Amino acid sequence: MRCGSVERLHHFGLCTNCAWPEVARGLLTGPDGAVQPAIEPVLVALAATDAAAGLNWVARARTQQMLAELAIGMCPVTHQFLDGLTPNGAATHLRAILIQAGVLPARDERLNRLESAVERRIVRVKEPAARKILRSFATWYHLRRLRTLAVREPLTQDQVVYSMNSLTAAASLLNWLHGRGQNLATCTQTDIDDWLTVDTFSRSRGFVSWAVKRGHAHGIEVPPFNNESVREVFTEHDQRWSLARRLLSDSSIAVADSVAGLLVLLYAQRAVRITRLTTEHILVTQAGVQLLLGEQPIAVPSALGELIMELLHDRSDATATGPDDRTWLYPARRLGQPLAPRDLLRRLRLLGVSPTLGRNTALMEMASEMPAAVIARLLGISLNRATRWTQDAGNTRPGYAADLARRRTARPSPQQG
Numbered sequence: 001m002r003c004g005s006v007e008r009l010h011h012f013g014l015c016t017n018c019a020w021p022e023v024a025r026g027l028l029t030g031p032d033g034a035v036q037p038a039i040e041p042v043l044v045a046l047a048a049t050d051a052a053a054g055l056n057w058v059a060r061a062r063t064q065q066m067l068a069e070l071a072i073g074m075c076p077v078t079h080q081f082l083d084g085l086t087p088n089g090a091a092t093h094l095r096a097i098l099i100q101a102g103v104l105p106a107r108d109e110r111l112n113r114l115e116s117a118v119e120r121r122i123v124r125v126k127e128p129a130a131r132k133i134l135r136s137f138a139t140w141y142h143l144r145r146l147r148t149l150a151v152r153e154p155l156t157q158d159q160v161v162y163s164m165n166s167l168t169a170a171a172s173l174l175n176w177l178h179g180r181g182q183n184l185a186t187c188t189q190t191d192i193d194d195w196l197t198v199d200t201f202s203r204s205r206g207f208v209s210w211a212v213k214r215g216h217a218h219g220i221e222v223p224p225f226n227n228e229s230v231r232e233v234f235t236e237h238d239q240r241w242s243l244a245r246r247l248l249s250d251s252s253i254a255v256a257d258s259v260a261g262l263l264v265l266l267y268a269q270r271a272v273r274i275t276r277l278t279t280e281h282i283l284v285t286q287a288g289v290q291l292l293l294g295e296q297p298i299a300v301p302s303a304l305g306e307l308i309m310e311l312l313h314d315r316s317d318a319t320a321t322g323p324d325d326r327t328w329l330y331p332a333r334r335l336g337q338p339l340a341p342r343d344l345l346r347r348l349r350l351l352g353v354s355p356t357l358g359r360n361t362a363l364m365e366m367a368s369e370m371p372a373a374v375i376a377r378l379l380g381i382s383l384n385r386a387t388r389w390t391q392d393a394g395n396t397r398p399g400y401a402a403d404l405a406r407r408r409t410a411r412p413s414p415q416q417g
Contacts, residue, residue, distance in 0.1 A: 066087060079107055114143075125174050126174075177191065188219070192222060202224060204222055209222070267379060293379055369395070371390070
């Protein structure tokens with residue numbers, strides 16, 4: 001033992017902290033018995049990570065395979081170099097370590113994967129001229145917008161999925177027209193109406209609108225898919241509260257899942273918003289726990305506050321391989337990343353929580369009791385969306401407020417009287 005600490009030894013008389021740098025060096029040593037100069041920054045970054053977590057990670061065969069491939073590399077380690085390593089999962093974890101250590105600059109991984117996925121969709125288009133149009137649409141309509149957004153903050157899964165669905169539908173439309181002996185320049189509204197029996201959710205609307213504006217098509221449109229008038233809610237009022245009571249009291253349910261389910265049932269939060277919550281969204285005051293979901297914090301009931309504090313405590317006690325990993329309330333296994341919304345949705349459904357029904361019911365209840373502006377500030381949704389919900393709920397407050405404002409304007413001033 002070198003360091004003098006008393007703990008279970010890892011191997012050859014070394015504790016985990018002493019063994020980890022040697023194990024890392026051994027795995028990054030090339031066939032010539034030395035670590036290549038280009039790989040030295042990687043060794044330094046690995047040695048600085050948590051020893052137990054590092055030894056756990058390199059015990060996997062796929063990690064060893066990736067590090068062996070890295071060890072024979074002669075060129076500097078870049079994002080592009082890591083993209084070529086296999087398996088992808090091990091390389092992705094290494095990338096996160098190198099970013100945190102400052103060896104590599106930060107990169108929006110969702111944007112990077114999106115750029116690769118865009119190319120796969122473009123090559124699906126059979127006709128070369130149509131393929132060129134789709135490439136232009138992908139570059140100037142989607143990628144330019146998302147690259148701009150990624151400069152300010154990491155992209156969300158919803159943003160990526162929306163773009164992918166749009167490009168998939170556009171590629172399908174172009175191939176469908178080709179199969180009918182048509183293209184964008186020759187197709188008519190009748191063709192588009194027939195196409196909408198296939199694209200029932202109007203996902204090609206953005207592409208068609210863009211194509212008309214750019215002169216690739218004429219006199220056609222895809223009407224928006226309107227599901228705002230159909231708002232499914234829990235058929236039984238007690239069903240929602242029964243679920244909420246179970247999430248509050250059932251100790252067999254993971255605290256993180258209980259909190260997520262309650263955020264859906266009580267505060268109409270979507271999975272993508274929940275997974276991006278950090279410790280900074282939790283405010284602890286003398287009056288209790290508050291949640292910052294929109295512009296204005298919400299004071300939560302004490303029972304939910306206790307669960308949130310327990311979740312915070314679990315997060316602070318969790319083993320993490322980097323400081324940024326502790327900020328997410330719902331961290332993924334991948335270093336520094338939040339949990340994927342689809343994984344949270346799966347967990348909620350296993351508990352019997354329908355995210356759509358729960359969210360809609362919560363919104364409908366709040367919309368029947370509060371003005372749209374208050375809902376928007378509390379929940380972080382748009383004012384237009386909040387207004388539509390208050391109208392559907394039959395909340396007359398917005399109309400009353402407008403009428404009151406008009407009456408005050410029309411009322412004569414004391415000087416006029």
